Amino acid sequence: MSDQQAIGAVVHLYVDGMAFCNEAALRKAFHPDAKIIGNYEGAVEWMSRDNFIAAILAKPPAPPGTQPLMDIEITDIEGDAAFVKVTDEFAGTRFTDYLSLLKIDGRWVIVNKLYHLHR
Template identity: 30%
Template sequence: MDEQIEKAIEKYVEGARIGAPGLMRDAFMAEATVRGSYGGKPVYWTLQEFCDLIATGGPAPDLETRVATVEVSGTAAMARLEAVNWRGTRYTDFFVLLQRDGEWRIASKVFFAHDRA
C-alpha cells in the first residue's frame, strides 16, 4: 500500500479511536462527504456533520481495523477498511482518495454498519 494512502487511513482510524474530530478531519478533503446505512436507514453527512458525530460519540478505544484492499490509478485510489468494535458496531468503509499536491486525502466515504454484536 502506498505510504501516503496508509497515512490518511491511519489518521482516520486514530481519530476514531481517540475521539478526535480534528485529527479525523485532517484525513479528508474539505468538501468530502460521508454516506451509508446505519440502523437500516440511509444517511448522508457533510464532513462537518460527520466530525460533529465523532465528537459527540467520543473515543472508541477498542476499535480494531484492517485495510482489506487498496487500488491506485495515478492520483485516484480506493480502499476498503474493515472496522470491528467501533463502540460496539462493525463497519465496512469504502474510501475514495485523491492525491493533491503530493498528499492523499479521503474524498468520500461510503459505509455499511453491520448489526451490533
C-alpha cells in the same frame, strides 16, 4: 514515502481519529467537501465532513492505549486516485468502509466514504 504508505497513513489517521474522537486527525484525513454515505438505523445517511466529525465527537473516545481495529482489505491506486476497503470499529460497532482518496497538491485525502454497518 510511497503512495501505498501515504494512503495507509491517511487510513490510520482516519481510524484513530474516529476511535479517539480526534477532531484534528479527522479534519486532516478528509477533504473539506467529503461526503459520508451509508444506511444507518434503517435510513440512508448523507453527511458532510463536519456533520460526520460532530457525530464522532458526540460519542465517548476509546480508552487511551486501546488498539483500534483496522483491517485494510483492498488498496487500489491509479495515478492520483485510490480506493481502500477497510473494516474498522467505532463505539462498539463494526463497519466496512469504502474510501475514495485523491492526491491533491501532493497529499492524499479522503473525498468520499461509503460505509456498511454490520449487524
